[in-house]
Amino acid sequence: MxxxxxxxxxxxxxxxxxxxxxxxxxxxxxxxxxxxxxxxxxxxxxxxxxxxxxxxxxxxxxxxxxxxxxxxxxxxxxxxxxxxxxxxxxxxxxxxxxxxxxxxxxxxxxxxxxxxxxxxxxxxxxxxxxxxxxxxxxxxxxxxxxxxxxxxxxxxxxxxxxxxxxxxxxxGRLGALDMLHLAANLLLVMIAVTATRIVRVVSQVAVGESGSRRSLRFTPAREHLAVATLCLFVCADLVARGHPVSGWVALAAAAAQADRLSEWPWGRAMTKLYLLLLTLAYVWLMLGLAVVGVAALGESLPAYAGRHLLFVGAVAGAVLAVFCIAGLRHTGRPLVLPRTIWLVLACLFLGTVARSAVPALWPQHYLLGSVVLPALCWGFAFWLYALSFARMLLSARPDGLPG
Structure with a gap:
């Protein structure tokens, strides 16, 4: 219509x-x-x-x-x-x-x-x-x-x-920056909770489309543990950010996310871009928590590297995955993403790596490698998504249904 x-x-x-x-x-x-x-x-x-x-x-x-x-x-x-x-x-x-x-x-x-x-x-x-x-x-x-x-x-x-x-x-002692950290950490819990709903659906579709006969099994206890440890991390990070105790909590949360990922359909199903987008966001979540935890226990890694993995990688990646999956399903289209989304994913990946790794490994290239490059990658990724999906979002469903 x-x-x-x-x-x-x-x-x-x-x-x-x-x-x-x-x-x-x-x-x-x-x-x-x-x-x-x-x-x-x-x-x-x-x-x-x-x-x-x-x-x-x-x-x-x-x-x-x-x-x-x-x-x-x-x-x-x-x-x-x-x-x-x-x-x-x-x-x-x-x-x-x-x-x-x-x-x-x-x-x-x-x-x-x-x-x-x-x-x-x-x-x-x-x-x-x-x-x-x-x-x-x-x-x-x-x-x-x-x-x-x-x-x-x-x-x-x-x-x-x-x-x-x-x-x-x-x-009290909490400031505006603490509130930003709290809000960002709450988004991590939202990712874990939302993944419980979305992954079950898209995994079945991806496994079926890839021709695999693998039967999927998602253990509720593992999903609950992943969410519970993230909730504990939110509390620990609010009360004692950077303290060794919060570091151990972050590592426990990272381990719980890794345990949950072990049940996801690795293999041919990951060639489906919509599942890969969501999975990579969750991998960034696991890695970011691990880096935050290690940074709190010593001086081998800077804490901000983990924070950038969590936001630039996990949160932005999860947002992009939802944009793509919901954008297709709710406009009445099959889960077939435009090829340009591969470039979007590559840009977001490069921006995440550069924002997190360059300050720690090549501090002399901080401005170019950790500021300019990630900003360009971030901007291009989301504007390319907007360009790829604008026609779908601005036009009525092809099946004539409302929505």
Whole structure:
């Protein structure tokens, strides 16, 4: 159905037919822009009145700008099918998109606006997403997925904590940077919880398409252990980041993720790009936790190398995997990714390796190898995704179904 036909039939514009459409596209387009002030400062080329340190600004826009849009698109798309409720579409979805855009505009001018106004606009978006999703997840049909709603609530609380710390209103020793770390760590738990739902489906498809007769078996106890150790890591890292105890917890969490990965369908099934995307994100999660753990136990590795593996690799990789898998399935298309996504995956891989390894191994090439190269790879990866999926996200489903 064309856009004109959809409008005549009383349906919303295709871009507003489901939440994943505008938010996946906007998040992909915005991702590279979150790097500009931080990279510009390091290169002594850009100096903007941000109202806070460029590091905090960059961290906020990565987590509560880019990832928040991706998370909103995912939740507002998955919850209707889980809880059997009507999706957020049309004018209401457009209003939520406008609120997200207002938050981005406010943060770019945060140095010229009252802090409370910038915080209110941004927090209002996250609260609106929660206000829609949580009641649905509390319904009898949605309770099985309430864990994701709880994690989303904690993520928004960390966002609120960031604003309180930024405005000097957060009591205790925790600061704005601690809230960014907390939010990023909560995303790791979300990856593990979401993987339980997605991997079971796409693994079966990949195994079938690869011609393998292997029977898949996912042990719930292993999945629960992987999530539980990550939750423990979140708590340890908040209370004693860099302490040897938190290091041992990180290593335990890394081991639990590796144990879980052992059950995934390795072999011919991994030639399916949609499964490879998700698996590589989980491998980065395991490796990042291991590096964070080793760094806390000695001085052989810098802690930031593990953090970059976790965010640039695991979180961004998981976001990209969800963008691709959900983008195909919810637009009524088979799980056949455009060939350009191989280049997207390569760019994200190179950017992750460069951001994490160059400062430790070749510190003399820090600016070029660990700043410029990863920024270019990151920007190209997400903009190439946007270019590859724009037609699908902007046009109606080829099968004529709503969504």
């Amino acid at each position: 064309t856009t004109t036909a959809a409008l005549r039939a009383g349906q919303p514009w295709p871009i507003l037919a489901y939440a994943f459409r505008p938010f996946f596209l906007l998040a992909a387009l915005y991702a590279p822009l979150t790097l500009l002030p931080w990279v510009g400062l390091l290169l002594h080329q850009v100096s903007l009145p941000l109202g806070m340190s460029p590091l905090l600004w960059h961290g906020h826009e990565m987590l509560f700008g880019f990832v928040a849009a991706a998370l909103a698109g995912f939740l507002l798309t998955a919850v209707p099918s889980w809880a059997k409720v009507e999706p957020l579409i049309g004018a209401r979805l457009a209003g939520l998109v406008a609120l997200w855009l207002a938050g981005r505009l406010a943060f770019w001018f945060a140095g010229s606006l009252p802090g409370w106004l910038v915080a209110t606009i941004n927090l209002a978006f996250s609260l609106c997403v929660l206000a829609w999703a949580l009641p649905a997840l509390l319904s009898p049909e949605g309770r099985r997925h309430l864990s994701l709603g709880t994690l989303a609530l904690l993520f928004v609380l960390a966002q609120g904590g960031f604003y309180l710390a930024w405005l000097g209103l957060l009591p």
